Amino acid sequence: MKDRGSMAAKVLIVDDDIETLRLVGLMLQRQGFQIVAANNGKQAIALAKSELPELILLDVMMPDMDGYEVTRQLRKDPNTAGIAILMFTAKSQVADKVAGYDAGVDDYLTKPIHPAELVARIKALLNRGKLRGATEAVSPKGYMVGCIASKGGIGISTTIFNLGIVLHQRHKLDVIVAELRPGQGSMALDLGFASPDSLNKLLQSQPAEINSSAIESQLLRTSYGIRLLMASSHIQDAALLIQTEQIQQLTRHLPALAQVVLLDIGASFIPNIEQVLSNCHELIVATEPYPSSIQRTRLLLDNVAEVGFGKSKLLHLIAINRLRADIQLSITQMQEMLGRPIAQVISPVPELAFQAVQRGIPLIQIQPDGLVAQQFNQLATQIAERIKE
Numbered sequence: 001m002k003d004r005g006s007m008a009a010k011v012l013i014v015d016d017d018i019e020t021l022r023l024v025g026l027m028l029q030r031q032g033f034q035i036v037a038a039n040n041g042k043q044a045i046a047l048a049k050s051e052l053p054e055l056i057l058l059d060v061m062m063p064d065m066d067g068y069e070v071t072r073q074l075r076k077d078p079n080t081a082g083i084a085i086l087m088f089t090a091k092s093q094v095a096d097k098v099a100g101y102d103a104g105v106d107d108y109l110t111k112p113i114h115p116a117e118l119v120a121r122i123k124a125l126l127n128r129g130k131l132r133g134a135t136e137a138v139s140p141k142g143y144m145v146g147c148i149a150s151k152g153g154i155g156i157s158t159t160i161f162n163l164g165i166v167l168h169q170r171h172k173l174d175v176i177v178a179e180l181r182p183g184q185g186s187m188a189l190d191l192g193f194a195s196p197d198s199l200n201k202l203l204q205s206q207p208a209e210i211n212s213s214a215i216e217s218q219l220l221r222t223s224y225g226i227r228l229l230m231a232s233s234h235i236q237d238a239a240l241l242i243q244t245e246q247i248q249q250l251t252r253h254l255p256a257l258a259q260v261v262l263l264d265i266g267a268s269f270i271p272n273i274e275q276v277l278s279n280c281h282e283l284i285v286a287t288e289p290y291p292s293s294i295q296r297t298r299l300l301l302d303n304v305a306e307v308g309f310g311k312s313k314l315l316h317l318i319a320i321n322r323l324r325a326d327i328q329l330s331i332t333q334m335q336e337m338l339g340r341p342i343a344q345v346i347s348p349v350p351e352l353a354f355q356a357v358q359r360g361i362p363l364i365q366i367q368p369d370g371l372v373a374q375q376f377n378q379l380a381t382q383i384a385e386r387i388k389e
Helices: 018-030 041-051 067-076 094-103 115-133 156-169 187-191 198-203 212-216 235-242 244-256 273-278 291-305 331-338 350-359 371-388
Strands: 010-014 034-038 055-058 084-089 107-110 143-149 175-179 227-229 260-266 282-287 314-320 342-346
Touching: 010 018, 010 041, 018 034, 018 115, 034 041, 041 055, 041 067, 055 067, 055 115, 067 084, 067 094, 084 115, 094 107, 094 314, 094 371, 107 115, 115 273, 143 156, 143 244, 143 291, 143 371, 156 175, 156 187, 156 260, 156 282, 156 314, 156 371, 175 244, 198 227, 198 235, 198 244, 212 244, 244 260, 244 273, 260 273, 282 291, 291 314, 291 331, 314 331, 314 371, 331 342, 342 371
Parallel strands: 010 034, 010 055, 055 084, 084 107, 143 260, 143 282, 175 227, 175 260, 282 314, 314 342
Antiparallel strands: none
């Protein structure tokens, strides 16, 4: 990529609607951006190669070549592979968004949108590009699902570990499960491993040293077919959360290593978490059927909506149930309080969970045909269908 210096960022706008080109171009010019415009896919590719913009605002529906194909061709060319691409289109179906992310776009927005939000998303992508330009180009191949909760102790680590196994064993997908919680890791303890230092080593590296091969060297391949990046459980290691550039590099490169990456963000709101979320294709928000947890989850949903989840990026709620039936909210009550549907409920199985930890094996292997195993399979099927569309 060229040296940008201190010049205003250059944005290539691609849309076959001339009025859209004019209005969006004027709005961005008033924000200080340099504007280049194209009204078809072939022209967009030619201008991207000659002008090397910092960002491309790309429509999907064009007569000669759709936005997905434009993205794929740009990602294949080393000279344009690192350009940030924001797909901006009227196509709002889940399948359309997944197709965009599969093609390689960095973000997806649906029309109409408030100009302030469009500018904010453009600026966020350009900030990410500053780090991308200092390192090697990345061509993500996989689909990264962030997993987060409003508080600790809900059971995210156990959930995504078992979910990863189902995605691999039943849906034949290559899966990485990664804990992004230094000092708060739990998978190693549950599986009987010594306290790992894999995540620590990466976060203690220089940002430019964190690439696909460096991450691959720290992954643990398990007998269940999935690979793990595990965090330590030493409290002092939580200080590594301030390594924001290293965390950003890690989450940029992980999708290049597997078809599916399940990212355990946990309840610890790391500095600049919006950068981590920007690298996720979708977000799973976990909650539990207890009033205070639901209230905190509602606040969390409002926060992640500010970076697009639940609007232009996919968001799904799951309820991890660990409470007795007589002291818990019903699914209907939870959905009414949250204002959103719950995609999956994981039932309470304390005896099975205890046996799993005692034996150091996944929960779903205690009763492979039991109710909880079926619930994990239902959730895995939903994700697998979105990936394969």
